[in-house]
Amino acid sequence: MSDKPLILVTNDDGITAPGIRALIEVMNEFGDVYVVAPNSPQSGMGHAITLDSTLHIEALTKKDEAQVEYSCSGTPADCVKLAVNEILDRKPDLCVSGINHGSNSAINVLYSGTMSAAIEAGIEGIPSIGFSSVDHSWNADFEPLKKHIRTITRNVLENGLPDGVVLNVNFPKEPIKGIKVCRQAKANWIEEFDKRTSPQGKEYYWLTGEFVNLDKGQDTDLYALENNYATIVPVQFDLTAHHFIQKLNTWNFED
Amino acid sequence: MSDKPLILVTNDDGITAPGIRALIEVMNEFGDVYVVAPNSPQSGMGHAITLDSTLHIEALTKKDEAQVEYSCSGTPADCVKLAVNEILDRKPDLCVSGINHGSNSAINVLYSGTMSAAIEAGIEGIPSIGFSSVDHSWNADFEPLKKHIRTITRNVLENGLPDGVVLNVNFPKEPIKGIKVCRQAKANWIEEFDKRTSPQGKEYYWLTGEFVNLDKGQDTDLYALENNYATIVPVQFDLTAHHFIQKLNTWNFED
Numbered sequence: 001m002s003d004k005p006l007i008l009v010t011n012d013d014g015i016t017a018p019g020i021r022a023l024i025e026v027m028n029e030f031g032d033v034y035v036v037a038p039n040s041p042q043s044g045m046g047h048a049i050t051l052d053s054t055l056h057i058e059a060l061t062k063k064d065e066a067q068v069e070y071s072c073s074g075t076p077a078d079c080v081k082l083a084v085n086e087i088l089d090r091k092p093d094l095c096v097s098g099i100n101h102g103s104n105s106a107i108n109v110l111y112s113g114t115m116s117a118a119i120e121a122g123i124e125g126i127p128s129i130g131f132s133s134v135d136h137s138w139n140a141d142f143e144p145l146k147k148h149i150r151t152i153t154r155n156v157l158e159n160g161l162p163d164g165v166v167l168n169v170n171f172p173k174e175p176i177k178g179i180k181v182c183r184q185a186k187a188n189w190i191e192e193f194d195k196r197t198s199p200q201g202k203e204y205y206w207l208t209g210e211f212v213n214l215d216k217g218q219d220t221d222l223y224a225l226e227n228n229y230a231t232i233v234p235v236q237f238d239l240t241a242h243h244f245i246q247k248l249n250t251w252n253f254e255d
Numbered sequence: 256m257s258d259k260p261l262i263l264v265t266n267d268d269g270i271t272a273p274g275i276r277a278l279i280e281v282m283n284e285f286g287d288v289y290v291v292a293p294n295s296p297q298s299g300m301g302h303a304i305t306l307d308s309t310l311h312i313e314a315l316t317k318k319d320e321a322q323v324e325y326s327c328s329g330t331p332a333d334c335v336k337l338a339v340n341e342i343l344d345r346k347p348d349l350c351v352s353g354i355n356h357g358s359n360s361a362i363n364v365l366y367s368g369t370m371s372a373a374i375e376a377g378i379e380g381i382p383s384i385g386f387s388s389v390d391h392s393w394n395a396d397f398e399p400l401k402k403h404i405r406t407i408t409r410n411v412l413e414n415g416l417p418d419g420v421v422l423n424v425n426f427p428k429e430p431i432k433g434i435k436v437c438r439q440a441k442a443n444w445i446e447e448f449d450k451r452t453s454p455q456g457k458e459y460y461w462l463t464g465e466f467v468n469l470d471k472g473q474d475t476d477l478y479a480l481e482n483n484y485a486t487i488v489p490v491q492f493d494l495t496a497h498h499f500i501q502k503l504n505t506w507n508f509e510d
């Protein structure tokens with residue numbers, strides 16, 4: 001193995017998605033690239049892991065490509081666990097996930113397989129970044145994103161990341177004016193289930209919904225994205241609401 | 256509908272699990288209980304939601320039971336979304352999830368369907384608690400847990416919870432000495448995949464692993480559980496690592 005950085009690339013849209021292809025291209029400029037990504041779309045999988053079923057890995061690399069590739073039958077978080085524990089000879093210097101076809105700003109960080117893969121790598125002690133674009137289209141143009149991905153990647157490789165922190169990067173519609181460090185906006189989905197009847201007369205539902213932003217803060221990812229800035233939210237996986245511990249200790253837990 | 260609290264009960268082990276039966280029993284003392292839970296086990300589903308498939312709901316209630324029950328084909332987070340948006344006439348006063356057969360302390364909060372259901376309810380603005388027991392057994396004795404569940408439930412109904420905070424409650428082995436408010440321990444799984452060969456000669460993996468606690472803090476959930484205390488960790492779903500924003504702003508993002 002060379003002395004270049006070892007970079008793990010994954011995603012949740014599946015190994016054939018244009019988004020991960022664009023990310024692989026940029027990462028090949030920085031180091032030795034291993035791709036371990038789902039063999040089928042895994043959007044909305046959150047931090048799911050495969051406990052009740054088996055996992056399969058398939059080596060895909062063609063000889064004329066710079067990177068080594070494996071597809072995996074599991075979730076994005078499974079891919080990272082398998083890469084680190086079964087596929088790679090050493091811990092990667094960086095893990096990048098994406099580029100997701102669709103935004104992972106605000107509360108979407110929780111539902112996102114892209115970000116859960118990045119968080120899983122963070123748990124494993126690997127500096128890690130999730131990249132997403134607000135453009136859902138399979139034909140999205142990732143070209144204008146690449147220089148910003150380079151800038152952010154270079155910063156993470158040079159500066160590292162603190163223990164317990166990964167980066168959630170989202171790209172706006174064009175033109176991209178620059179990069180802003182933000183906090184996660186307080187904005188949620190208001191669900192509207194689409195209720196239908198099957199040919200057999202059985203009712204079923206599709207999850208749909210409207211995204212509603214009640215957070216007027218100008219320091220949020222949503223505000224910056226709406227104003228054509230790429231956003232970086234530092235994300236932590238210590239979920240403790242430390243600010244509420246003191247108050248909670250005043251509650252009466254005596255029976 | 257009565258003027259008693261409206262309580263939504265869900266879990267990730269499935270609607271037939273003994274853990275949810277014990278929780279329903281306690282909740283019937285407090286209010287009008289609606290159960291909307293997965294029709295099959297959903298452990299390790301994290302905050303997954305069903306985007307690429309349809310969802311089914313089945314009404315299960317027998318006339319001689321206090322509570323109303325629905326089973327759902329989706330994930331724990333789906334169950335909460337369906338309950339709030341399709342099944343219930345008004346927003347519940349409380350959502351409880353569990354009792355999970357297995358601990359959701361430390362980093363397990365991220366993988367847990369139990370806690371993701373509670374967090375989903377929190378996102379919907381519902382005071383919400385996830386209950387889990389370190390005892391994995393299907394035959395676990397939930398009787399000694401009930402008085403503590405009553406105490407915690409009473410406190411939440413009386414005091415409410417701040418916006419953006421839900422409670423992660425874990426029960427230790429017996430004897431339970433009391434209840435402690437804690438922070439999430441920094442303790443992770445070290446994966447050890449069990450590699451096997453199928454009868455057809457194809458390699459596959461089972462995810463296994465060892466749970467390793469490197470956090471010596473006496474204010475952690477793991478420390479309290481090991482010392483036979485039930486633990487309450489207040490959990491937030493703003494994942495922003497606010498402490499790193501200032502430093503991140505010193506990075507050079509100019510191209």
